Amino acid sequence: MKFKGKSVSVTEDLIRRRAEHNECEIFSLEEVSLHQQDIERIEHLDRWCKELRILYLQNNLIPRIENVGRLKKLEYLNLALNNIEVIENLEGCESLQKLDLTVNFVGRLSSVESLRHNIHLRELFLVGNPCTQFEGYRQFVVAALPQLKSLDGTEISRSERIRASQGLEEARRRVAEQEQEYLRRRAEEKEEARRKEAGVEEEKKERKPGFDGRWYTDINNTAPESEKNKENQELNENPKNPEEDEEQREREFWHTPCSFTPESRLEAHRHLEEKRRAKEKGKEKKPKAPRTLITADGRVLNINEPKLDFCLTEDEENNTIILDLEVYRHMDTSLIDVDVQPSYARVSVKGKPYTALLG
Numbered sequence: 001m002k003f004k005g006k007s008v009s010v011t012e013d014l015i016r017r018r019a020e021h022n023e024c025e026i027f028s029l030e031e032v033s034l035h036q037q038d039i040e041r042i043e044h045l046d047r048w049c050k051e052l053r054i055l056y057l058q059n060n061l062i063p064r065i066e067n068v069g070r071l072k073k074l075e076y077l078n079l080a081l082n083n084i085e086v087i088e089n090l091e092g093c094e095s096l097q098k099l100d101l102t103v104n105f106v107g108r109l110s111s112v113e114s115l116r117h118n119i120h121l122r123e124l125f126l127v128g129n130p131c132t133q134f135e136g137y138r139q140f141v142v143a144a145l146p147q148l149k150s151l152d153g154t155e156i157s158r159s160e161r162i163r164a165s166q167g168l169e170e171a172r173r174r175v176a177e178q179e180q181e182y183l184r185r186r187a188e189e190k191e192e193a194r195r196k197e198a199g200v201e202e203e204k205k206e207r208k209p210g211f212d213g214r215w216y217t218d219i220n221n222t223a224p225e226s227e228k229n230k231e232n233q234e235l236n237e238n239p240k241n242p243e244e245d246e247e248q249r250e251r252e253f254w255h256t257p258c259s260f261t262p263e264s265r266l267e268a269h270r271h272l273e274e275k276r277r278a279k280e281k282g283k284e285k286k287p288k289a290p291r292t293l294i295t296a297d298g299r300v301l302n303i304n305e306p307k308l309d310f311c312l313t314e315d316e317e318n319n320t321i322i323l324d325l326e327v328y329r330h331m332d333t334s335l336i337d338v339d340v341q342p343s344y345a346r347v348s349v350k351g352k353p354y355t356a357l358l359g
Helices: 012-017 109-117 137-144 158-166 168-206 225-237 242-255 262-283
Strands: 031-033 054-056 076-078 098-100 123-125 207-209 215-217 310-315 320-325 336-340 344-349 352-357
Touching (some): 109 137, 109 168, 137 158, 137 168, 158 168, 168 262
Parallel strands (some): 031 054, 054 076, 076 098, 098 123
Antiparallel strands (some): 310 320, 336 344
């Protein structure tokens, strides 16, 4: 399923900004930290940074391990707090010694056997994944990966390894049964998320933006004629407060119980992103309307935008008009611009116009 929203890609500029310690050179980069970037796909790193030894990608939105197989020198890969469900595509990481998948969604415990090819792997972290709840989890992993020295931060003793290897077939059978049950539940969760997303999209179609940019339900398109009048009457008698309506939807979003899944984690992220963008959009200053100094038919308008005191007197004896305009004390005369025409006088004070009709 797909969730709409802006995703962050791994770009050359992003990597260069994270390679300040390497003078922003990426071809010789040995360590890079791309954590908390809202990245949704691993890409380009295996082509641009082939010298990488340490790669931090924790706390992103990555659903798959991919495009790292050509990182032959990679020793430590941190993918904690992502949306990964399967351990895969690491066979080409010949030097991998430490893999951190803490708090992901790995439910296919059997996929851990793909790490048998990583003969230098010494540390593996799977704490917080669904597979750690399987009966026989630790026994299976210890037996399946004889090269491991530590699992979830606990050292593997020689006696534990012997016991695990002796019961590997039985552990594999139990794990397979639990894995199938887990995958059945995951299929249900995905279907539930799909239905929920479809419901949200349908609700958006039934709502329309109002004058303030908010979305309101268009009951005129969703109710029979007899119900329309009744609902419209109720709305007229008890008009809804848009802010209260928005707060209600916000409470429902966060307080409605749901399973902790890759879909719900992504949905929460999308929701927060929409709220953040709406807040930023609300802060944007609206452009000022252009000043109207002269109308379309050529009439000059009286304007006192700087709000200055003035006096306009007519000297009939000398056939003159005197404009006395009080400006700010100690103001530099370079901030005053005067334009006198036969029918009007225009004075600009610190960029603000004052215009007076003279006849």
